[in-house]
Amino acid sequence: MTAIAVLGSTNMDLVAYVARAPERGETVTGREFRTIPGGKGANQAIAAARAGGEVLMIGAVGDDAYGTRLRAELEHAGVETDLLHTAEGPSGTAHIVVDDTGANAIVVIPGANGTVHTLGHGEMAAIAEADLLLLQLELPLPAVVEGARMAHAQGVRTILTPSPVQPLPDELFDNVDLLIPNEHEAAALSGKTEPHAAAEILLRHVPEVVVTLGSKGCLYAARDSETIHFPAPEVTAVDTTGAGDTFVGALAVALGEGRAVPEALAWASIAAALCVQKPGASTSMPYRSEIDAA
Template sequence: MTVIAVLGSTNMDVVAYVARAPGRGETVTGRELRTVPGGKGANQAVAAARAGGEVVMIGAVGTDEYGSRLRTNLEHAGVDTDLLHTAAGPSGTAHIVVDDEGSNAIVVIPGANGTVTALGPGEKAAIAAAGLLLLQLELPMTVVTEGAMTAKARGVRTILTPSPVQPLPAGLADSVDLLIPNEHEAAELTGHTDPRAAALSLLRQVPEVVITLGSRGCLYAARGGEPVFFPAPEVTAVDTTGAGDTFVGTLAVALGEGRSVPEAVGWASSAAALCVQRPGASTSMPYRSEIDAS
């Protein structure tokens, strides 16, 4: 089985459910508040593990109560947490507002994630021994770039989710094999609101791109070929938090198993469709048996 290494964030999601999100300077009354283990890195690790992958998590949690819960959540999903360090101080948090249409707005406070600034020998060895490396941009850019360059030097396929979106340094972009932005991130990175134009622009930086389009599906493009659109299953969304991370984690498992891109994308899309029909992030991610049956 291909090992998937995840170099990324762990956050406790503090989620407020409201009829509609407040505008600037406005106060609204919510109906429920939940704390749910999350963070883009941890979410992708849980998604991959539940989809049947062998996963190693590289990152940090704090010394607070959230840190213990975040570690336990990963371990319960079957993720190896030996390289998930404990840093003095608070864990990362994400403050999320989810409205009745399932849309969300998020503020992330890095906490312990901000202490992950460089890789030690153990982290480098784990990346070198993996078949795939998953990266996001919730850790300091220096360590994300170092992780990608370490993977490239050892021939490890690297998948980057450019969120929260920011310009990609050359050292990072040159080391990424597959970039998976959503349509807003793709537009921010390229200046193109049309997904096809954005994909073609991004191919100047990376060999392969998947742009996720929410309920409309996704667009795949590779150098030397025409972009291909894949529709998403039609479902009623309850909460879209974690859907993109579910897609990425599940896609990584499928690619690690040697599936073709169309088959892998279809399987990952089914997983994301299951995720949005449930509240929460990591708690809503489906297991392999559910994805296979959908």
């Protein structure tokens, strides 16, 4: 079984479902509200665990009711939480509006995630013992860089989702094996709006890039090889909130199992397609049996 360490955020998603998202200064009436455990780190951890990985979560929750529920949700999914610390104050929250097309807009309040500035001996040892490390950018950047540096030094394959997008230091790029931005993040990091061109620029910094394109699938690019487009399964989206994290979690499991890139990307794309057909992020992530059967 693939050992995956996830250094990342845990948030409670506060989700409002509306026919149409409000314009600036406008108020609209929604049809439903849900509180759903999430955060990019926790989402990727749950996706990987459901896809068959042995997953350890590194991060922090608050000492509030949300923190208790977030920890319980991870443990229910089979994620080890010994290194998910409890910080004083509120847990992180994500305030999400989802419209009838399944599109979303999100505001993240870091809460306890903002306390993770550095890693201790236990966290570093856990990263060193993993097969893969999953990173995102909802924790303070120094901790993300520290985790990537440790993983690289120990030969642990490191996958970074650069979200929320921000300028990245060379020290982080230098310690990442696979970068997985969506097309907007790829454009922001590369200065190129066309995904193929963006991927070519990003390959100057990292050995491999997957640019996710939503319903259009994804692009895979590696140094000294052609860029390949992989289409996504055609489905009707209900909520796209957790699709990217589901894709990353499933892809990590597939790559850790030694699958060839085309097979791994196809399997991860099926997982993401299953996810978007249900509401919520962590609650909609498929199990390995569902991915295999699709």
